[in-house]
Amino acid sequence: CSINTSNSTLCPSIDDFRNQVYSTSYSLITVLGLAGNGFALLVLIRTYRPSSPFQVYMLNLAVSDLLCVSTLPMRVVYYVKKGQWNQGDFLCRITTCAxxxxxxxxxxxxxxxSVTRFLAIVFPVQNRLMVTAKRARLVCAGIWIFICLASSPFLMFGQKFDPATNKTKCFEPPIGQDVSKVVMLSNLSLVLGFLLPFLIILLCYAGIIHTLLSRTPWTRRQQDTGPKAIRMIIIVLLTFLVSFMPYHVQRSIHIHSLYRTDTSCSEKVVMQKSVVVTLCLAAANSCFDPLLYFFSGESFLSRLSSMHQSRSTRTFNNSVRLNVARTETGVNRQLNATSFIPNTSTSH
Structure with missing residues (x-):
């Protein structure tokens, strides 16, 4: 609870609101995230072929989403139990960081x-020499290492016992001296984790749109990269506007409001509830990412079609083999039955 300095009364708790929203949202995100990303990963693996850089990024994005949604059930259990953590300190830190x-x-x-699509459209000749699947794997490895190291400070926030409720807590906002650490992490993640990549994405999309608009109608008909790029631009921007931007804006406002002493109870309650909602939207990015695979991924639909055709071919071949086996069995039975018919003819 927060203290209202004007009348020294306790502000109303949002625990019931938080527990209900988090448990419901995380359950839905887990189901949709596992289904969408699991299916996409299955298609990419079952139809393995020499991959393009874009497909390398899609594969890593699907793995990242699956690792995240696999930890959400522990959050669901925590909020279903009204804020009681029973999974130990290690899992609390890992789930928080994940x-x-x-x-x-x-x-x-x-x-x-976005950079890969930008190079493919704006600099198509140089793109064939500069952008390769091997280099895309190196970029992905660098992203994994950088993000894991940058997120490692979140491992500092483990489980804590709350004497007021007699419960072991996890995922709770820090109090006291820990607030300064959270402010530093928030500012760092806002600049390096959101603003910098978002600026790169906007610059890439500006270049892509300018190049597409400057093409002649004949060139547009000859090249099919335009529709894929437009679909990717729409999906990525919607993901940022719906999932990433509200969370980062609201988190920054909320954390810096912790230093204010003139905040009323009603303002604190609204602020805390908005943090709950925007965090759910941020976690929902695992559900939005499969749209990139299905609507803007290079040859993803053709991979899906080829997988369906291969399954149909295997089913047909199995059916043919089964019918042949049944026919051979029937013929063998007839031959065996004929061989046991007694000879009733009389020889003279």
Missing amino acids: LYVNLYCSIYFMAAM
Whole structure:
């Protein structure tokens, strides 16, 4: 609870609101995230072929989302139990950090996809020499290492016992001296984790749109990269506007408001509830990412079609083999039955 300095009364708790929203949202995100990213990863693996850089980023993005949603059930259990953590300090730290690793890996993988599409459209000749699947894997490895190291300070926030409620807590906002650490992490993640990659994405999209508009109608008909780029621009910008931007803006406002002493109870309650909602939207990026695979991924739909055709071919071949086996069995039975018919003819 927060203290209202004007009348020294306790502000109303949002625990019931928080527990209900988090448990419901995380459950839905887990189901949709596992289904969408799991299916996309299955298609990419089952239809393995020499991959393009864009497909390398899609694969890593799907892995990142799956790792994140696999930790959400522990958050669901925590909020269903009204804020009681029973999974131990280690899992508390890992689960806390996993959400931020996925959040910023998703942002950077989207930025890498945008740069790749930018080079393919604006500098197509140089793109064939500069951008390769091997270099894309190195970029992905660098992103994983950078984000994991940058998110490692979140491992400092483990479980804590709350004597007021007699419960072991996790995912709770820090109090006292820990606030300064959170402010520093928030400012760092805002600049390096959101503003910098978002600026890169906007510059890439400006270059892509300018190049597409400057093409002649004949060139547009000859090249099919335009629709893919437009679809990617729409999906990525919607993800940022719906998922990433509200969370970072509201988190910055909320953390800096902790230093204010003139905040009323009603303002604190609204602020805390908005943090809950925007964090759910941020976690929902795992559900939005599969749209990139299905609507803007290079040859993803053709991979899906080829997988369906291969399954149909295997089913047909199995059916043919089964019918042949049944026919051979029937013929063998007839031959065996004929061989046991007694000879009733009389010889003279």
